[in-house]
Amino acid sequence: MNNPDTKRRWTAEEVAYIKANATTVSIRDMAARLGRSELSVQLYMLRHDIARHQQVKRNLLRELIAVKIDTAYFHPTKDFYRAIGINQVRFQQIWQGYRQATNKEMEAVAKHLKFTSEELMKFMFNRQLNLFDNN
Structure with missing residues (x-):
């Protein structure tokens, strides 16, 4: 029987299983x-x-933050949540793609990350180009 005080490391096989089945198998079954x-x-x-459903x-x-920060290394803190005015649950729902950020939330993040007007224009321009590329 496993001792609850000992932490088991995740094996490569376990990680691969979770990634492969995240959207199809329930957490209970995994x-x-x-x-x-x-x-x-x-x-x-x-x-x-690892998102359950996109x-x-x-x-x-995520695209906005990626302009300033490599998202692989982005780990928001309590100070970040307070500064942007989004609670942790709401932010994680947005970050994982379960919800779309509002304009006000996007604005707060851009302001907190000190986006320049050029960076915002570039983001908006790329966003519009990508809309046409999908057709």
């Missing part, structure tokens, strides 16, 4: 298959940015 708790699987997916076509907030 946890049972891996011999881990549901909370453990949920937290792993949250910390490693609902928005384009994650504009």
Whole structure:
């Protein structure tokens, strides 16, 4: 029996299983298959940015942040959430593509990250070009 005080490292096989089945298998079933708790699987997916369902076509907030920061290294802090006025749950819903950010939320993030007018114009221009490329 596993000691609850010992932390098991995630194996490459477990990670591959989660990534391959994140959108098709329930967290309960993944946890049972891996011999881990549901909370453990949920937290792993949250910390490693593995989304259960992608609902928005384009994650504009992620694209906006990617202009300034490599999203692989972006880990928001409590100060970040306070500064932009979005709570952690709402931000994670947006970040993982479950919800689309509002204009006000996008504005708050751009202001916090100190976007220049040129960077915002470039972002908007690229966004418009991508809209035409999808057709």
